[in-house]
Amino acid sequence: GAGVSQSPSNKVTEKGKDVELRCDPISGHTALYWYRQRLGQGLEFLIYFQGNSAPDKSGLPSDRFSAERTGESVSTLTIQRTQQEDSAVYLCASSPRTGGQETQYFGPGTRLLVL
Amino acid sequence: GDSVTQMEGPVTLSEEAFLTINCTYTATGYPSLFWYVQYPGEGLQLLLKATKADDKGSNKGFEATYRKETTSFHLEKGSVQVSDSAVYFCALSRPEYGNKLVFGAGTILRVKS
Numbered sequence: 001g002a003g004v005s006q007s008p009s010n011k012v013t014e015k016g017k018d019v020e021l022r023c024d025p026i027s028g029h030t031a032l033y034w035y036r037q038r039l040g041q042g043l044e045f046l047i048y049f050q051g052n053s054a055p056d057k058s059g060l061p062s063d064r065f066s067a068e069r070t071g072e073s074v075s076t077l078t079i080q081r082t083q084q085e086d087s088a089v090y091l092c093a094s095s096p097r098t099g100g101q102e103t104q105y106f107g108p109g110t111r112l113l114v115l
Numbered sequence: 116g117d118s119v120t121q122m123e124g125p126v127t128l129s130e131e132a133f134l135t136i137n138c139t140y141t142a143t144g145y146p147s148l149f150w151y152v153q154y155p156g157e158g159l160q161l162l163l164k165a166t167k168a169d170d171k172g173s174n175k176g177f178e179a180t181y182r183k184e185t186t187s188f189h190l191e192k193g194s195v196q197v198s199d200s201a202v203y204f205c206a207l208s209r210p211e212y213g214n215k216l217v218f219g220a221g222t223i224l225r226v227k228s
Contacts, residue, residue, distance in 0.1 A: 042218040056213055106159040
């Protein structure tokens with residue numbers, strides 16, 4: 001079946017602009033995660049959604065970052081007033097649920113470059 | 116907080132050499148441990164996992180054993196191939212924290228023919 005998809009695959013923007021990144025999880029997966037991978041570094045957790053529960057936003061680096069999810073489907077990550085340090089690959093992952101040790105399936109990522 | 120430390124790369128090996136990539140973790144309780152791999156031009160994918168102490172995860176000839184006494188989860192393969200060239204990430208998660216993954220910095224593996 002279809003895997004996790006993300007769009008756009010690449011985004012170049014100017015400092016100060018807002019950007020919106022999209023994630024389509026695997027159908028039926030109730031848990032959705034966003035991570036960030038800056039050059040030469042490991043992945044950092046940003047936010048996760050589980051069904052209709054309140055999202056865990058503990059990894060968001062600043063109030064310029066926000067994310068939404070419609071039910072158990074699409075999620076968007078929005079970065080307002082982008083800064084150069086926001087340049088990174090943004091990865092989305094989904095899993096069937098968060099109880100137990102479910103595998104997270106990753107999308108191909110969105111590579112963001114802030115000039 | 117929880118953290119994962121893995122050996123710095125790049126690691127360069129000849130084909131058929133033995134591979135070890137070290138990984139240690141810091142976490143309270145009983146995390147699950149993972150190795151993810153990112154092949155050139157591809158997305159991140161799970162290589163293997165172990166959910167409790169002394170468990171051994173294995174896949175594609177790779178193995179890692181969950182050692183609670185040394186808080187380690189070292190990745191090994193007896194004979195690497197050029198196709199194993201990739202970036203390898205060690206990670207942990209805990210269900211009480213929604214299973215969000217905590218990753219190490221990644222280790223680049225290059226295998227020469």
